[in-house]
Amino acid sequence: xxxxxxxxxxxxxxxxxxxxxxxxxxxxxxxxxxxxxxxxxxxxxxxxxxxxxxxxxxxxxxxxxxxxxxxxxxxxxxxxxxxxxxxxxxxxxxxxxxxxxxxxxxxxxxxxxxxxxxxxxxxxxxxxxxxxxxxxxxxxxxxxxxxxxxxxxxxxxxxxxxxxxxxxxxxxxxxxxxxxxxxxxxxxxxxxxxxxxxxxxxxxxxxxxxxxxxxxxxxxxxxxxxxxxxxxxxxxxxxxxxxxxxxxxxxxxxxxxxxxxxxxxxxxxxxxxxxxxxxxxxxxxxxxxxxxxxxxxxxxx
Amino acid sequence: xxxxxxxxxxxxxxxxxxxxxxxxxxxxxxxxxxxxxxxxxxxxxxxxxxxxxxxxxxxxxxxxxxxxxxxxxxxxxxxxxxxxxxxxxxxxxxxxxxxxxxxxxxxxxxxxxxxxxxxxxxxxxxxxxxxxxxxxxxxxxxxxxxxxxxxxxxxxxxxxxxxxxxxxxxxxxxxxxxxxxxxxxxxxxxxx
Numbered sequence: 001x002x003x004x005x006x007x008x009x010x011x012x013x014x015x016x017x018x019x020x021x022x023x024x025x026x027x028x029x030x031x032x033x034x035x036x037x038x039x040x041x042x043x044x045x046x047x048x049x050x051x052x053x054x055x056x057x058x059x060x061x062x063x064x065x066x067x068x069x070x071x072x073x074x075x076x077x078x079x080x081x082x083x084x085x086x087x088x089x090x091x092x093x094x095x096x097x098x099x100x101x102x103x104x105x106x107x108x109x110x111x112x113x114x115x116x117x118x119x120x121x122x123x124x125x126x127x128x129x130x131x132x133x134x135x136x137x138x139x140x141x142x143x144x145x146x147x148x149x150x151x152x153x154x155x156x157x158x159x160x161x162x163x164x165x166x167x168x169x170x171x172x173x174x175x176x177x178x179x180x181x182x183x184x185x186x187x188x189x190x191x192x193x194x195x196x197x198x199x200x201x202x203x204x205x206x207x208x209x210x211x212x213x214x215x216x217x218x219x220x221x222x223x224x225x226x227x228x229x230x231x232x233x234x235x236x237x238x239x240x241x242x243x244x245x246x247x248x249x250x251x252x253x254x255x256x257x258x259x260x261x262x263x264x265x266x267x268x269x270x271x272x273x274x275x276x277x278x279x280x281x282x283x284x285x286x287x288x289x290x291x292x293x294x295x296x297x298x299x300x301x
Numbered sequence: 302x303x304x305x306x307x308x309x310x311x312x313x314x315x316x317x318x319x320x321x322x323x324x325x326x327x328x329x330x331x332x333x334x335x336x337x338x339x340x341x342x343x344x345x346x347x348x349x350x351x352x353x354x355x356x357x358x359x360x361x362x363x364x365x366x367x368x369x370x371x372x373x374x375x376x377x378x379x380x381x382x383x384x385x386x387x388x389x390x391x392x393x394x395x396x397x398x399x400x401x402x403x404x405x406x407x408x409x410x411x412x413x414x415x416x417x418x419x420x421x422x423x424x425x426x427x428x429x430x431x432x433x434x435x436x437x438x439x440x441x442x443x444x445x446x447x448x449x450x451x452x453x454x455x456x457x458x459x460x461x462x463x464x465x466x467x468x469x470x471x472x473x474x475x476x477x478x479x480x481x482x483x484x485x486x487x488x489x490x491x492x493x
Contacts, residue, residue, distance in 0.1 A: 140310040141400055177302075180365055184399050191400070222398035224365060 053103045053173040054089040056299070062087055072251050075259040080247065080289075083261075086299040087289060094225035097232065097288070097295045098186040103173050104286040104297050105242060110156040110169060112285075118153055124241050125150065131192040131239075145185040152182060183224065190232050191217040193239035204231050227293065237266040243284035247298060249291050303363045308333045308403075315404040324407050326357070334359040337373070338407045342450060343415040347442035348376070351450025353414075355407060356386070367397030368406060375449040377442040379419040379428035388413070389423035458483050462490065 059081045066073050088103070090096040109118060125146065132142055152172065155164045164172070172178040194201045198213040205216045208229060220226045237244050247263040265284060287298040312326055312333075319325040323341040338355035342348030354373040360366050370393055372386035380389040392401060392409055422428030430438045458481060462472040467490050475493075479485040 137400070138314060138402070140307070140314060141402055144304070144307060145399070176365075184365075187398075188400065218398070219396055222400040223396055224398065225395075 050089055050091050051174040052091050052093075052095075052099055052176075052179045053170065053297075054091075055170075056086050056088050058086055059084055070251055072253050072259070073249065076249055076261050079259055079261045080249065080298075083300060084247075084287070084298045085301045088297040088299070090296055092294050094227045095180075095183045097228035098183040098236075099173070099179065100288050100295045100297045101186060101236065101244070101286060102179070102182045103169075104288070106152055106156050106169055106173075107166070108285045109153065110158075110166060113158060115157065118157060121240055121242065122150065122153070124239065125189070128189045128192050128239055131196045132188060135192060135195050137188075137192075142185075142188045145181050145188060148178065148181040149185040152178065180224065186236060187222055187224075189239045190236045191221040193235040194221065194231065197235075197238075201231060201235065204234075228295070233266050238268045241268045242286065243267045245284040245287045246290050246295075247287065249289060303334050303359050303361055305333050307364055308359065311402050311404065312336075315402070322404070322408070324404060324411070326403050326407070329356075334363075336403070338370070338403065340407050340411045340414075342446060343411055346415055347439050348378075348414050348446050348450065351446035353450055355410065357403065364399040364401075367393050368403060369393075370406060370410070375445060376414075377427055377438075377445040378414065379417045379422045379424060379431045380413055381427075382424050383427055384424075387423055389421060455481060458486075462487065 059077070063074070063077050063081065066077060090099045090103075108114075129142075129146060133139065151162075152169075154160070155162045156169060157163065194205075194217055195213060202213055205211065205213055208231065209216065209220070211219065216231075221232060233244060233246065236242075244266040245263055246266070247261060249261070252262070253259065267284070287300055289296045289298045312328075315322075315324065315326050324339065326336050326338045329335040329337050336357040336359070338357050340353050340355065342351035342353060351374070353376060355370050356373040358369040360369065370388055372381055372388065375383065375386070377383055381387070388410060390409060390413055392398075392406060417431060419428040419431045427438070430441070455476070458476060459469065459472050461483070462476070463469050465487075472486070472490065475486045475489050476483075479489060
């Protein structure tokens with residue numbers, strides 16, 4: 001039944017196209033628009049399923065998701081549930097790492113009211129601005145994104161008339177006119193850091209794709225919706241001086257058949273601290289859950 | 302909502318160094334969402350000497366969505382539709398970033414004029430010719446530049462002389478006879 005309907009649509013499309021094809025290549029233009037339209041349709045559909053940043057859910061919801069899934073994953077989730085109390089999902093639109101980072105960071109500042117941390121990160125943001133200017137970015141291309149993030153940072157600190165509540169922070173993180181601007185701010189910071197230390201990042205980038213550092217930033221960091229990798233996380237964590245813990249939930253299992261939940265701590269300035277152990281003293285306040293292709297926010301107990 | 306403040310900044314910055322880049326952006330009407338970009342044809346290409354106008358429309362999502370750009374001047378190029386002016390360029394599609402600007406996009410289009418990518422064509426006919434009969438391609442591209450990318454200047458010259466009171470047909474033939482030299486044509490028109 002579904003197939004038949006699909007056929008009818010296809011036939012209609014084909015007739016439409018052959019009619020247009022005689023009129024020069026007008027249809028190639030339509031095809032582009034079609035793609036764009038389809039793209040935004042998919043986005044709208046995704047948006048209905050999950051906002052940019054979701055509600056806090058108990059970890060059991062993750063368990064429910066894999067009810068019929070791999071036993072390795074279920075066992076890992078069990079281990080995870082001993083360490084973490086809750087998960088907050090983000091939309092899988094390619095910006096999930098940046099969006100998770102944004103919310104987790106601002107939420108941490110909102111809860112901790114850590115003025116020292118805010119001053120520290122602001123100084124680093126100033127440094128990022130200088131980096132971008134040195135690299136030849138025109139100030140007007142990034143200043144709005146920077147200003148908007150500083151505004152969010154100031155407003156999660158309580159006690160001024162612009163202060164916002166946790167609910168308001170969540171609303172703003174779901175509003176593209178704030179959320180997308182912050183994502184873009186983080187993309188600028190990441191790109192600037194990678195290019196500033198291109199010698200350090202070059203071997204990692206060559207491992208991912210056959211591209212120069214600059215090309216990589218232009219094609220895989222600066223466009224919205226481009227997914228993040230180790231390189232992005234390392235650069236952002238270093239540039240802002242914010243440690244990030246990423247917990248990996250995948251099917252990999254250890255040889256001795258004991259279930260081991262891997263994590264990696266991205267610690268600014270120290271090179272990254274390796275897996276499991278060694279890093280107990282660092283205790284990053286941003287913890288993310290990585291499942292192949294996607295990041296969500298975790299809340300450790 | 303189009304970020305109008307950003308568009309204004311862009312127009313200001315772009316037109317500040319128009320002497321250096323040769324690239325400028327102007328309003329098409331009185332709206333900041335419909336613009337006309339101008340790029341000089343790159344030197345050493347069949348587009349040299351031409352002035353190409355790009356029709357620019359900004360959608361609500363700008364600068365998160367790419368600007369819609371197409372050639373308003375007809376151009377013979379593998380990655381540009383010879384009919385509609387549609388441009389095949391990654392940064393105008395999925396590789397767009399808010400870190401880019403109208404000016405950097407126009408510079409990329411100018412670079413595309415210098416370095417066609419016939420393996421990823423917008424206009425299959427042109428791309429075939431580019432690959433199989435390069436000499437004819439260069440000839441056609443140059444002819445199109447002469448005919449379409451320079452007429453603007455020619456029309457302006459005609460207009461100017463017609464406004465002085467000479468009949469249009471006479472102005473046109475005199476300009477053609479003097480190789481479109483305005484001053485020579487004026488002398489000739491005055492002495493005839």
